[in-house]
Amino acid sequence: MTYDEALEYIHTINWRGSKRGLSRTQALLKKVGSPEKKLRFVHVAGTNGKGSTCACLESVLRRAGYKTGLYTSPFIKSFNERIRVNGENISDEELTDLVERLRPLAEEEDDKPTEFELITVLGLLYFVEKKCDIVVLEVGMGGEFDSTNVIPTPEAAVITALGLDHTKYLGPAISDIAAAKAGIIKEGGDVVIYGAEPDALGVIEEKCHKEHARLIETDLSMLRVSEHSLTGSRFDFGRFHNIKLPLAGAYQPYNAAVAITTLELLRDKGWRVSDQDIYDGLASVCWPGRFELLRRDPVFLLDGAHNPHGVRAAVESLENEFPGERIVFLTGVMADKDIEHMYPQLAPLAKCFITVTPNSPRSLPAAEYAKILTDHGLEAHAADSIDQGVSMAFHAAGREGVICALGSLYFSQDVREAVKKAFDE
Numbered sequence: 001m002t003y004d005e006a007l008e009y010i011h012t013i014n015w016r017g018s019k020r021g022l023s024r025t026q027a028l029l030k031k032v033g034s035p036e037k038k039l040r041f042v043h044v045a046g047t048n049g050k051g052s053t054c055a056c057l058e059s060v061l062r063r064a065g066y067k068t069g070l071y072t073s074p075f076i077k078s079f080n081e082r083i084r085v086n087g088e089n090i091s092d093e094e095l096t097d098l099v100e101r102l103r104p105l106a107e108e109e110d111d112k113p114t115e116f117e118l119i120t121v122l123g124l125l126y127f128v129e130k131k132c133d134i135v136v137l138e139v140g141m142g143g144e145f146d147s148t149n150v151i152p153t154p155e156a157a158v159i160t161a162l163g164l165d166h167t168k169y170l171g172p173a174i175s176d177i178a179a180a181k182a183g184i185i186k187e188g189g190d191v192v193i194y195g196a197e198p199d200a201l202g203v204i205e206e207k208c209h210k211e212h213a214r215l216i217e218t219d220l221s222m223l224r225v226s227e228h229s230l231t232g233s234r235f236d237f238g239r240f241h242n243i244k245l246p247l248a249g250a251y252q253p254y255n256a257a258v259a260i261t262t263l264e265l266l267r268d269k270g271w272r273v274s275d276q277d278i279y280d281g282l283a284s285v286c287w288p289g290r291f292e293l294l295r296r297d298p299v300f301l302l303d304g305a306h307n308p309h310g311v312r313a314a315v316e317s318l319e320n321e322f323p324g325e326r327i328v329f330l331t332g333v334m335a336d337k338d339i340e341h342m343y344p345q346l347a348p349l350a351k352c353f354i355t356v357t358p359n360s361p362r363s364l365p366a367a368e369y370a371k372i373l374t375d376h377g378l379e380a381h382a383a384d385s386i387d388q389g390v391s392m393a394f395h396a397a398g399r400e401g402v403i404c405a406l407g408s409l410y411f412s413q414d415v416r417e418a419v420k421k422a423f424d425e
Helices: 003-011 023-031 050-063 092-107 115-129 174-184 198-210 252-268 275-283 308-321 343-349 366-375 386-397 409-424
Strands: 041-045 068-071 083-085 134-138 156-159 190-193 214-217 223-229 232-237 240-245 292-296 299-303 327-332 350-355 380-382 402-407
Touching: 003 092, 003 115, 023 092, 023 115, 041 050, 041 174, 050 068, 050 134, 050 252, 050 275, 068 115, 083 115, 092 115, 156 174, 156 252, 174 198, 190 198, 190 252, 198 214, 223 252, 223 308, 232 252, 240 252, 240 275, 252 275, 292 409, 299 308, 299 409, 308 343, 308 402, 327 343, 327 366, 327 386, 343 350, 350 366, 350 386, 366 380, 386 402, 386 409, 402 409
Parallel strands: 041 134, 041 156, 068 134, 156 190, 190 214, 299 402, 327 350, 327 402, 350 380
Antiparallel strands: 068 083, 223 232, 232 240, 292 299
């Protein structure tokens, strides 16, 4: 099997008709020696901020000298990004070898694992074979029935910012979303949360009580941001002063505060993480695709906001950095996203919208997206390709303007490459 054949197999697994639950993942894990029982975890769920929080945690734990595993989704540049050890992607050869080993085991099951379930097993097996000290594990969707929830009680369960997303699968109310995320809370565990509105907080508190888990809410009143720019921010959080964070976006210090709260919990539990490790780890964290500056003339930003809560955070960052500026939005989304509650937040800032179709079978076609926007009185133009969309955005903004590519993470790398191509030519 070649690497391309391995990826093709992963992506073509038939998931339709599969029933919700963890049994398929558990069955496959048992066949490979139950690697999830040999690892220690920080398990991270939430609507927004999961990836950034995971990146902050992993960077600090690695700086503290631990061999770290990091499991995230989706990927930006390469599929291999989803599974990393000490900051390095799994190699093509290692990925191919694991797929070759898992494929016959998966195919002999009557109820075959889904794509995400297979990748989860692959990642857990890889982390064991690499002898990771601790794994930062990001939930794919929801929590309770997500395949990552096969793990035993983690060192910490983290629930980042909550908002409405995946309502088709998780439920229409914020309490439904909270219940799904709270599914990662396990007996006797420790839980760190970003903070939540009363309905959501009540659900999480009830689950903690039921599982005899300790709940720690990040005290965001201790956060003081002293500087923010397109290259990052500086902030104080409690006794930590002048922390440097090279992640742009007004929301990133909040994610870092959740990570610091979690790291202090881990330290209380015996993990050796010094204050300097926290300063150094946060100063060196890298997480592309979140309010990422691609170029300056014109300013071209890339942000993965793909739901109303994420769009609100992106809008706040744009208003902070470009008060009064009219923004050209290059945007593409999945068809199941809550568009009706996304574009009204962008409209007051928008000069115009350029719509594109992300490279995913779940995408909303650019022409349909543009029609939705124009039907609501907004200027919108559909592009035939992402390359064309980038060109149209540059033309609309001019050299002194601002462009924000915003929407699905599935189009991030295509946008990045199109911007580079436009200026290489």
